[in-house]
Amino acid sequence: MTGTLLFNALRDAIDEEMARDPHVCVIGEDVGQYGGSYKVTKDLYEKYGELRVLDTPIAENSFTGMAVGAAMTGLRPIVEGMNMGFLLLAFNQISNNMGMLRYTSGGNYTIPTVVRGPGGVGRQLGAEHSQRLEAYFHAVPGIKIVACSTPTNAKGLMKAAIRDENPVLFFEHVLLYNLSEELPKGDYVCSLDQADLVKEGKDLTILTYSRMRHHCLKALPQLQEKGIDAELIDLISLKPFDLETICKSIKKTNRVIIVEECMKTGGIGAELIALINENCFDDLDSRPIRLSSQDIPTPYNGKLENLTIIQPHQIVDTAEKIVRKGL
Amino acid sequence: MTNDQEGSQLLQQEGHAERLTSLRGGESANLDREIGLKLFRDMTLGRRFEDKCAEMYYRGKMFGFVHLYNGQEAVSSGVIGAMKLKHDWFCSTYRDHVHALSAGVPARQVMSELFGKETGCSKGRGGSMHLFSKEHHLLGGYAFIGEGIPIALGAAFSSRYKKEVFSDENSDSVTAAFFGDGTCNNGQFFECLNMAQLWKLPIIFVVENNKWAIGMAHNRATSDPEIWRKANAFGMKGEEVDGMDVLAVRGAAQRALERARSGDGPTLIECLTYRFRGHSLADPDELRSEEEKDFWAQKDPIENLARILAEKGFSNKNELKSIEKEIDLEVNDAVEFALSSKDPDPNELTKYIWAD
Numbered sequence: 258m259t260g261t262l263l264f265n266a267l268r269d270a271i272d273e274e275m276a277r278d279p280h281v282c283v284i285g286e287d288v289g290q291y292g293g294s295y296k297v298t299k300d301l302y303e304k305y306g307e308l309r310v311l312d313t314p315i316a317e318n319s320f321t322g323m324a325v326g327a328a329m330t331g332l333r334p335i336v337e338g339m340n341m342g343f344l345l346l347a348f349n350q351i352s353n354n355m356g357m358l359r360y361t362s363g364g365n366y367t368i369p370t371v372v373r374g375p376g377g378v379g380r381q382l383g384a385e386h387s388q389r390l391e392a393y394f395h396a397v398p399g400i401k402i403v404a405c406s407t408p409t410n411a412k413g414l415m416k417a418a419i420r421d422e423n424p425v426l427f428f429e430h431v432l433l434y435n436l437s438e439e440l441p442k443g444d445y446v447c448s449l450d451q452a453d454l455v456k457e458g459k460d461l462t463i464l465t466y467s468r469m470r471h472h473c474l475k476a477l478p479q480l481q482e483k484g485i486d487a488e489l490i491d492l493i494s495l496k497p498f499d500l501e502t503i504c505k506s507i508k509k510t511n512r513v514i515i516v517e518e519c520m521k522t523g524g525i526g527a528e529l530i531a532l533i534n535e536n537c538f539d540d541l542d543s544r545p546i547r548l549s550s551q552d553i554p555t556p557y558n559g560k561l562e563n564l565t566i567i568q569p570h571q572i573v574d575t576a577e578k579i580v581r582k583g584l
Numbered sequence: 585m586t587n588d589q590e591g592s593q594l595l596q597q598e599g600h601a602e603r604l605t606s607l608r609g610g611e612s613a614n615l616d617r618e619i620g621l622k623l624f625r626d627m628t629l630g631r632r633f634e635d636k637c638a639e640m641y642y643r644g645k646m647f648g649f650v651h652l653y654n655g656q657e658a659v660s661s662g663v664i665g666a667m668k669l670k671h672d673w674f675c676s677t678y679r680d681h682v683h684a685l686s687a688g689v690p691a692r693q694v695m696s697e698l699f700g701k702e703t704g705c706s707k708g709r710g711g712s713m714h715l716f717s718k719e720h721h722l723l724g725g726y727a728f729i730g731e732g733i734p735i736a737l738g739a740a741f742s743s744r745y746k747k748e749v750f751s752d753e754n755s756d757s758v759t760a761a762f763f764g765d766g767t768c769n770n771g772q773f774f775e776c777l778n779m780a781q782l783w784k785l786p787i788i789f790v791v792e793n794n795k796w797a798i799g800m801a802h803n804r805a806t807s808d809p810e811i812w813r814k815a816n817a818f819g820m821k822g823e824e825v826d827g828m829d830v831l832a833v834r835g836a837a838q839r840a841l842e843r844a845r846s847g848d849g850p851t852l853i854e855c856l857t858y859r860f861r862g863h864s865l866a867d868p869d870e871l872r873s874e875e876e877k878d879f880w881a882q883k884d885p886i887e888n889l890a891r892i893l894a895e896k897g898f899s900n901k902n903e904l905k906s907i908e909k910e911i912d913l914e915v916n917d918a919v920e921f922a923l924s925s926k927d928p929d930p931n932e933l934t935k936y937i938w939a940d
Binding site: 282318326332360364 | 673723734779
């Protein structure tokens with residue numbers, strides 16, 4: 258089998274979209290000559306030139322704002338956050354302008370931009386490089402938030418994000434870049450707002466996204482051994498949520514666990530549980546459970562780091578409790 | 585002649601007003617009757633429009649933060665009046681009404697926006713500090729300090745991109761980014777000056793140095809009060825001009841436009857000006873001395889131009905009076921239009937969040 262690594266799947270998506278539409282360009286730190294810190298834009302500089310793959314100085318807020326201005330005047334920029342955490346420095350441009358400007362301008366302008374890059378907890382990268390900004394950006398109006406998790410969805414979602422007329426925050430995970438998979442043949446695009454039903458089941462619903470999808474996949478065989486048939490859904494779209502798929506599943510299983518890598522307070526799961534309570538409270542046989550990271554800066558020490566994020570055995574334990582004991 | 589360091593130490597110790605006597609800017613723009621009347625009309629529209637805003641605000645017809653442009657008209661008319669409307673791009677701040685008018689956004693649309701009406705240029709969703717018009721290439725009013733500069737940089741990047749990637753020779757638009765003295769201590773200012781010069785982008789950075797960032801006097805906020813000299817650090821052309829003299833501003837804008845259109849990159853123009861009112865209509869304006877206000881009132885840019893037009897025989901008092909009357913009618917019509925316009929449809933509260 259000839260697999261494609263996730264970072265190459267993303268690269269292929271960008272390459273294909275740049276070939277398809279000359280308005281598409283890449284803006285960011287070391288995206289050009291260096292090929293991107295995780296090689297997602299490798300060789301594109303040579304292929305498309307220095308204006309279409311623009312190496313910027315280290316000025317996150319300004320080059321992100323520049324992308325907004327470029328989008329307002331007809332281009333379709335992809336901004337790379339070398340590490341998504343760096344985009345905290347661009348928070349103003351992402352929220353005030355990328356997110357809100359279409360509305361405040363009364364529809365005068367659209368902002369077709371993609372902001373992408375590696376996020377999540379890596380291997381002992383320290384607190385600043387281990388951030389989960391999806392939760393921080395979740396309240397910003399006018400922005401779609403997507404998290405890819407496999408080479409196949411990475412490519413299809415990236416192509417969809419580039420073609421979308423709205424700003425899309427596109428989260429990649431630093432530990433998933435080397436996943437390998439055979440990609441579907443030809444030009445395919447995934448839906449930006451559709452969750453992925455990874456595995457059907459009847460006993461409980463597990464909602465997750467990004468790298469935690471793979472932790473959940475590790476938990477599934479152990480649950481199976483215990484006679485628990487879990488349904489696994491990869492949210493894909495973190496904003497807006499695919500409530501149809503989520504509610505349909507909960508209606509069937511009557512139990513739900515959310516497994517997330519962001520911190521518990523103000524996290525994706527927090528919003529999700531509120532929505533579940535609002536939309537399918539009567540379908541629940543037990544209270545919804547969040548398995549989230551600790552509310553702490555990610556520690557450097559490897560053992561402490563592992564304790565900070567959720568591990569597969571915790572998913573197994575919690576699923577067992579909720580099904581057996583109705584927790 | 586504009587970037588030399590000679591005598592800078594002495595000048596740094598001098599105040600805002602004193603700098604007017606030793607400006608090192610270039611030539612003023614040529615004047616003829618047509619240009620003179622156009623500039624007079626544009627500045628008068630700006631002034632009368634803002635006066636009407638104050639009236640409407642104090643009468644309780646207009647809400648929110650309203651920042652008026654009185655006194656600074658020579659900058660908007662001098663720069664935008666030298667540019668190609670609906671071709672070049674304009675980027676403003678929270679003090680954006682007059683930039684919008686100079687860019688050609690109809691007074692009716694601007695006034696309606698201030699009244700929050702559906703007929704406003706931002707459909708009543710933006711308000712005073714967020715005027716937008718894609719049709720008139722107004723990139724918008726940006727209410728946080730400095731955040732408009734990167735947006736303007738992006739428009740300038742698009743201009744160069746389309747010229748080179750699409751081989752479109754007609755893509756020679758220039759973007760003017762307006763902002764104040766307070767912004768020149770903000771990172772986005774320096775970051776964008778660097779990128780603009782690095783990539784030779786067609787952009788003009790127009791500093792409206794009115795000496796006061798709300799209550800913070802310019803000299804108390806910056807290590808070198810001569811903002812135009814900061815261009816030097818980036819190898820960029822900088823120029824200081826009398827911001828109360830529309831022809832001086834126009835001259836500087838013309839030179840900057842020529843550089844930008846011919847691919848020579850950006851220019852930083854520092855216009856020494858003054859706002860005749862407080863920071864906003866909510867500002868008690870307690871810190872600025874009467875003496876200082878009187879000094880600048882004597883330099884009223886509109887009266888200044890009217891005098892020159894009469895001296896050169898391009899116009900006379902009667903003609904200018906009749907222009908003022910026409911403009912008063914236009915402004916009153918804008919108010920009538922705004923008052924009689926509908927509020928946005930409540931059913932469309934969430935419209936414009938997403939693009940299809």
